[in-house]
Amino acid sequence: MSSELEKLIAGEWYCFTDEAVAARKARAAKLCQEFNAIPATQPEKQTEKVQEIFGSYGENISVQANFNCDYGKNIHVGHDFLSNYNLTILDIAPVNIGNNVMIGPNCGIYTVNHPMTAKGRRQYLAQAKPVTIGNDVWFGGSVTVLPGVTIGNNVVVAAGAVVTHDVPDNTLVAGVPAKAIRQLTEE
Template identity: 70%
Template sequence: MVSELEKLKHGDWYYFLDPEVAARKARAARLCQEFNSISAAEADKQEMKIREILGSSGENVSVQAPFNCDYGKNIHVGDNFLSNYNLTVLDIAEVRIGDHVMIGPNVNIFTVTHPLDAKKRREYLAKAVPVSIGNDVWIGGSATVLPGVHVGDNVIIAAGAVVTKDVPSDCIVAGVPARVIKSL
């Protein structure tokens, strides 16, 4: 029999209240709480804790508390990564973020989705769909990136945008849903 974690890893529908899935979230919640309780004056301690949370991270990584995630180990950030306050990453699936990425305050990155059918939602099903964000990307405050989105290189996501589809390189996207408003 296939475990719920195996279903999750393969991108199949899985039961999100499964004890193994819940244990990942509980671990992430504990580590995020520890990170968020470290004083900003203790930058070295903050950096050590965020590196413990993340799956991998490059050089010069700066994450402002509070930070929250679903797992942590599925988040991979490159060199010169900066996120402002209140970044939430629901990283049930992998989230890959390139080099020289800046993320504004109150940004959400989601990899989890649920069935459209109400009866299926009552079964507590979810599906994990990876997100990737290229190099030299700036995500403005209160933007949201939805499951399965690929953001190219040299992209600006305007404040408040909701990114529902892939974004090509070298552009600015804005709006709900986000659309290309300018080429760079």
């Protein structure tokens, strides 16, 4: 029989109160608390701490406090990554973010979901699906990305959008749920 952590990693339903699952989250909470306590006047120390949290990262990354995550090691960002204040990444499953990505304030990227049934929720079940964000992407403020979504290259997600489905390259999306508004061109 698989452990709850093995179920989580396999993308199956797992119990999120399991000791091994909870330990990963507790570690991340501690590191995020340490990151959030570093003064903004010490950006080098902030970068060092976020590099300790992330699974991998490129050159020239900047994350503003407050930042929170569920695991940290499932977060992979490319070069020239910038997030504004109050980013939450629930990285139970991998979150892969490309190069030249800017994330506005108060955004959330979520890989975890819970059952639609009361019985399943009472059993503390969860299931994770990865999120992928391409290169040259900009999120306005208060964007939410739901589990299993892939966002292409050269995408702009308007402020307040809730991204529930994949977004193709070169697209501006907006709304709840986010819908394509228009194609993006170089000029």
